[in-house]
Amino acid sequence: MGKRSFNILDVTLRDGSHAVKHSFTEEQVRQVARGLDQAGVRYFEVSHGDGLGGSSLQYGLSAVDEMKLIEAAVDECEQAEVSVLLLPGIGVKEDLEDAVKAGAKMVRVATHVTEADVARQQIELGRNLGLKTIGFLMMAHMAPVDKLIEQAKLFESYGAEVVYVTDSAGALMPHEVKERVSALKDHLSCEVGFHGHNNLSLAMANTIAAVEAGAAYVDGSLRCLGAGSGNTQTEVMAAVFERLGYQTGIDLYKVMDVANDVVAKIMPRPQEITGSSLIMGYSGxxxxxxxxxxxxxxxxxxxxxxxxxxxxxxxxxxxxxxxxxxxxxxxxxxxxxxx
Amino acid sequence: MGKRSFNILDVTLRDGSHAVKHSFTEEQVRQVARGLDQAGVRYFEVSHGDGLGGSSLQYGLSAVDEMKLIEAAVDECEQAEVSVLLLPGIGVKEDLEDAVKAGAKMVRVATHVTEADVARQQIELGRNLGLKTIGFLMMAHMAPVDKLIEQAKLFESYGAEVVYVTDSAGALMPHEVKERVSALKDHLSCEVGFHGHNNLSLAMANTIAAVEAGAAYVDGSLRCLGAGSGNTQTEVMAAVFERLGYQTGIDLYKVMDVANDVVAKIMPRPQEITGSSLIMGYSGxxxxxxxxxxxxxxxxxxxxxxxxxxxxxxxxxxxxxxxxxxxxxxxxxxxxxxx
Incomplete structure (x- = not known):
């Protein structure tokens, strides 16, 4: 009997935006989007690293208008759907409306783990625009489990269809991920997701822990391209979960090809665990x-x-x-x- | 109450030899050895990547005679002890005797997981030379657990004081590591070790699984420097195990310093999970x-x-x-x- 299935959501074209200093070109986005779509990755995210509207002196200017990039990505998709990230206070209503016009089908509304209450309007807007709407609790290691449940319930009450445990600093241990995902599964009716970073070399272990605890969505990034030491490596996830007996729906060779033939060539440098990323994960x-x-x-x-x-x-x-x-x-x- | 302690054995100067094509200089070895010693790493290994006597056209010529490198490493140590690797069929009796003269205090005798029987003489020699003597079962994923126990018992019967589960291809999943280390703990009187590779992004998770299952020795490498996609990252292990409540005896800042100020500068390229290393781990x-x-x-x-x-x-x-x-x-x- 096959194990429960779940969705891998690729964030190369969003979290990876940090790693390339927001320099993605339309052609790069087309190549990555096409590769992900053809490999059977069902969802992937395209936005400035800090979400819609992030292009600014403070967060880094995008080389290309993200709406153009979203449009290009959508244009390449036969099956996959494009997600966007929205941080209240950075992105505004019009950004999300524009993203929908560009073809986005999903929005993830991200707040600090204790500040879900600032996201009511954005979650409601996502639902009203007909998007799959997700709450994204960042720096999840900074709240005790009870607080995390409380904040996730807020997101759910606003209409979020999935709530993510987001380990922004790569600071969680596998047993802590398990505890958090399990707690949300126990206390929420909506689905649960997990987004990991590799600062402590535990992104893959944490992602497995999340899936085993019942997460329906887990994030990955090709060649780990992302902030800090990067994310859980998407193409490796395809191999690992197949070995663990899960159905990911992803073609291993094709996802490897887009990772190694496309993304590796875009990367300014490989993702490593250096001094600063290690201390980020260790100190949180x-x-x-x-x-x-x-x-x-x-x-x-x-x-x-x-x-x-x-x-x-x-x-x-x-x-x-x-x-x-x-x-x-x-x-x-x-x-x-x-x- | 503190958790059980265990030993981190660093293999930067042996497994890392593969990654630098056996080009370590005496000065590089001195710097790494000094850093490891001062950081409180108790054991580390110095040899050609394929063990003593590995320098050859077939396995790659060493830039510097490994005996000189062992001597240099020993010379830098105030507390740490130097290990050497010996593969029967590659290294010979005289190599090990020379290594002892150079100051080595530990030998790890490595065979394929089903071929421990070729190592009797070498284990006995190690004991006779007064070395801490270890059996190293490579490609451990290729044997069922019963076979692994049988082979480990052979090593123990020859006099090995520790037997290692060696995941040469980075092919094991954490539950498989746990099962193997636990089985050896149950069936042997000697201690058990684990050596991991990161081909499936699971080296750290597997190392945690090994320690939780009772391993007394686990290997790591600074900045992951090693064959394939490299080993469990030593300096990250120091942080992770501290977070998990273990005493490693390692100074986090000092081990980070030797990783980032010394080893990072020696590396020809960062350790990544590329196409070939991923497929090695996936296919074993x-x-x-x-x-x-x-x-x-x-x-x-x-x-x-x-x-x-x-x-x-x-x-x-x-x-x-x-x-x-x-x-x-x-x-x-x-x-x-x-x-």
């Missing part, structure tokens, strides 16, 4: 902290890893960048006291 | 098959992945390279019959 902090931390470490003569780990313990969130300098100063004082 | 074949398969695929106009997967199903072993062309011819015939 935002990638946006890295730059300021580097400066603060220099200024106060302390190891930047100690700053990040301290920020992780404090559960600092985006917007609290001032804290970085305070923490650096404290560590410097403590170090001097030890001498 | 020898890396030595890749070259011939490439030729056979061209000659018969078939997809080389199909040849490798067929060889995997047939459980072909090293030395059966003729089979590659037969398999290619068969696939070609079948393909033509389908047209």
């Amino acid at each position: 902090v935002y990638s946006s902290f890295l730059l300021h931390t580097h400066d603060a470490a220099k200024k106060f003569g302390v190891d930047e890893r100690s700053i990040l780990i301290e920020l992780g313990k404090m559960q600092a969130v985006g917007g609290q960048e001032d804290l970085i300098y305070e923490v650096a100063a404290d560590i410097s004082k403590r170090n001097k006291a030890l001498v | 074949v020898y890396s030595s098959f890749l070259l011939h398969t490439h030729d056979a695929a061209k000659k018969f106009g078939v997809d080389e992945r199909s040849i490798l997967i067929e060889l995997g199903k047939m459980q072909a072993v090293g030395g059966q390279e003729d089979l590659i062309y037969e398999v290619a011819a068969d696939i070609s015939k079948r393909n033509k019959a389908l047209v």
Whole structure:
């Protein structure tokens, strides 16, 4: 008897946008979209790395208007459907309406794990536009399980058809993913998804844990192309889940071909677990902290890893960048006291 | 209460030898050895990638005599002990005696998973030379669990103090690692080890499974430097096991420093999961098959992945390279019959 089936959603053309500094061209998007479609990947995402409307000085300018990229991707699809990412506060109503005109069929509305309440309008808008509408709880490691359930229920109450546990920092351990996905399965009627990052070399293990716990959607990226050390590797997932006895509906050779013949050639560098991505996963902090931390470490003569780990313990969130300098100063004082 | 402790054995300077085409210099070895020693890594291995005596036209010539490299590594160690790898048929008695003179304190005698019986003399020699002596069962996915137990018992009967489950092709799933390590724990009195490869992005998950099942030794490599898609990443292991509540005795910052400041600069290219390494893990074949398969695929106009997967199903072993062309011819015939 075959095991339960689930969907692999590829994020190469969205999370991978970070890794190429939002430089995707229309031709690159067409090639990747065509490859994914022909390989049998049913859903894939196309947006600026920070979601619709992300193209800006703050988040990085896109080389090509994302609506053109969405249109091109949709144009290549015979079966696959294109998803877009929307972060309330970055993307607006008109962006989503434009994405629908460009042919998008799914929206994932993303908030910090404790801030689902800012997403009511966007979830309702997605439903009203006839999209498959998904809630995406980012930095999921920063909330205890009870809080995660509460926030997922909010998303469900607004109309989300799937709620994702999103391990943005690649900080979760497999047993923690299992616990979180199982808890959402137990407490929600809608479906559950998982999005992993490989900062601790556990993206694949976490994705398996999610599927075993009942996730209906799991994200992957060709050649891991994504923020930090990248995502769960889509083409490897196809092989691993086949070995584990699941039906993915994906043609292994074809998905390997688009990974190795197309995406590998687009990548500015391979995805590795370097010093900063490892510390991000270990400390569970935002990638946006890295730059300021580097400066603060220099200024106060302390190891930047100690700053990040301290920020992780404090559960600092985006917007609290001032804290970085305070923490650096404290560590410097403590170090001097030890001498 | 702290969890059971275990040993991380670093193989950067042995498995990584494959990745740098056996080009390690004495200075590189000194830097890596010093970094590992100062980070608190208790054991690490220095040898040609194919073990002592591997330097040859067939296996690749070493740039520097491995005895010089072992000596240099030992010279840098204040606490760590240096291991060497010995494959019966490649390395000989004199090689091991020379390694002992150079300061090696541990030997791992490696055979195919069904051929432990060729290693009696080498295990006995290791014990007689006063070395910590380990049996290393390679391509462990190719034997059913009963066979693995039988072979491990042979190693134990010869005097091995540890027997390793060695996932040479990166083909095992975490539940398979758990089953194998647990079986050896149940049936042997000696200790059990695990050596993983990342071909299916599961090296870290498999290493956790091994430790949870009672492995006392697990291998890692800095920045994954090793054959195929490389090994479990040593510095990431230090972070992950700390997060899981284990005591590794390793200083996270220091092991990161040697990985990122030393090893990253030696690497000719980052370790990735490419087409060939993925198919190796998926099909479970020898890396030595890749070259011939490439030729056979061209000659018969078939997809080389199909040849490798067929060889995997047939459980072909090293030395059966003729089979590659037969398999290619068969696939070609079948393909033509389908047209």
